[in-house]
Amino acid sequence: MFPTLISVALLTSLAIKGARADFNVTTPTLVQCQPATLTWSGNYIAPVNVIIVPSDDECGDELADLGDFNASSATWTxxxxxxxxxxxxxxxxxGDEAWSAPITIQGSSADSCLNSTSAANSTSGLPTSASGGANTTGSAEAPESPVASPPVVNDAPATTSNAAVPVGAANTGDNPTSAGFTIHQLSIPVMIFSMLAAFTLF
Structure with missing residues (x-):
């Protein structure tokens, strides 16, 4: 019983491989910016969709989608x-699939066909300069010195008080701003004169 199961499994595997072999791809030579023709044959139903994927990640993101073809070949730059x-x-x-063998693209002097993404990747090591940006390497400007306010000049004439200054016990001093003699200033000479007159009479 066990050998029979092994035989059935082997036959099934060979049948699947044979069915897949019916739909096969001829692997072309690829040169950068040069046209290449891909052909396929076998048991398939058109249209056939053709995409290109990285050989090291065939289930990853596609590099190019060439589209659907009703014929058995496609030419691609x-x-x-x-x-x-x-x-x-x-x-x-x-939904049947066919895969080519891995192909390494050969170099050429032509590069005008490369898409912008590829061109950007080839120069990704270059520094990017931003135009219009502020220069942060220059020396900082010295702050402006505050402008000193001019001194306030009082041009108004000095005022002289003409008010009477009381003389006596309340204010025994002389008024320095008065041009006339006060009673206090005249009382001493009068007393001296009176004493001299009285002495003369006696």
């Missing part, structure tokens, strides 16, 4: 940079 290893993945209307 290689717009992927030299050195990249790629694989063609084909799928027909039934």
């Amino acid at each position: 290689v717009n992927i940079p030299a050195g990249q290893s790629v694989t063609f993945s084909l799928q027909d209307a039934k």
Whole structure:
């Protein structure tokens, strides 16, 4: 019983491989910016969708989608940079798939066909300069010195008080601003004169 199961499994595996072999791809030579023709044959139903994927990650993001083809061939200008290893993945209307062998793109002097993404990747090591930015390396400006306010000049004439200054016990001093003699200033000479007159009479 066990040998019979092994035989059935082997036959099934060979049948699957044979069915897949019916849909196969001819692996072309790829040169950067040069046209390449991909052909396929076998048991397939059109249209056939052709995409290109990285050989080291065939289930990852596609590098290019060439579209659907009703014929058995497609011509493509290689717009992927030299050195990249790629694989063609084909799928027909039934969902059957065919894969090419890994292909390393060869170099050439032509590079005008490369897409902007590839060109950007080839120069990714260059520094990017931002225009219009502020210069942060210059010396800082010295702060402006505050402008000193001019001194306030009082041009108004000095005022002289003409008010009477009381003389006596309340204010025994002389008024320095008065031009006339006060009673206090006249009382001493009068007393002296009176004493001299009285002495003369006696």
